[in-house]
Structure formats: C-alpha cells, structure tokens
Amino acid sequence: MATVSFREERCKGCELCITVCPEKIIFLADHFNAMGFHPATVVEMDKCKGCAMCARMCPDVVIEVVKEEKQA
Numbered sequence: 001m002a003t004v005s006f007r008e009e010r011c012k013g014c015e016l017c018i019t020v021c022p023e024k025i026i027f028l029a030d031h032f033n034a035m036g037f038h039p040a041t042v043v044e045m046d047k048c049k050g051c052a053m054c055a056r057m058c059p060d061v062v063i064e065v066v067k068e069e070k071q072a
Contacts, residue, residue, distance in 0.1 A: 002050025004042045007062040011039035017054035
C-alpha cells in the first residue's frame with residue numbers, strides 16, 4: 001500500500017498529476033488554498049499503487065508518495 005500527501009498550500013491546481021494517475025484517484029479539492037487555488041487531493045487512498053507518476057509530473061514538487069515495503 002502507498003500513501004500520497006500533498007503540500008496543499010503550494011499546489012496551484014494545474015491538474016498535471018490528475019492526467020497521469022493510472023488509477024484516476026486524484027481530484028481537485030472543493031476548498032481553496034491560501035493562494036486561491038483548488039489543491040489536488042487523493043480520494044480512495046487504498047487504490048493507490050505507489051507508482052509516483054503524480055509526484056514526477058508535479059512541476060512544484062508538492063506531492064510525496066511513500067510506498068510501504070512488504071515484510072518477509
């Protein structure tokens with residue numbers, strides 16, 4: 001399982017992360033951040049595969065993906 005976190009206050013809502021998510025679980029939030037943008041957020045975190053495509057695409061480096069390693 002993976003966890004995705006966004007630094008919402010730095011997100012400008014460009015939607016690039018939304019376009020590359022293979023699971024289609026990233027959406028713009030209903031609320032505004034301090035800069036007046038709708039920040040990106042993940043719904044259904046349990047569907048995230050941890051591919052980090054969203055983090056690689058983000059031009060402002062606001063996304064962090066942490067993938068849990070399986071214990072042997």
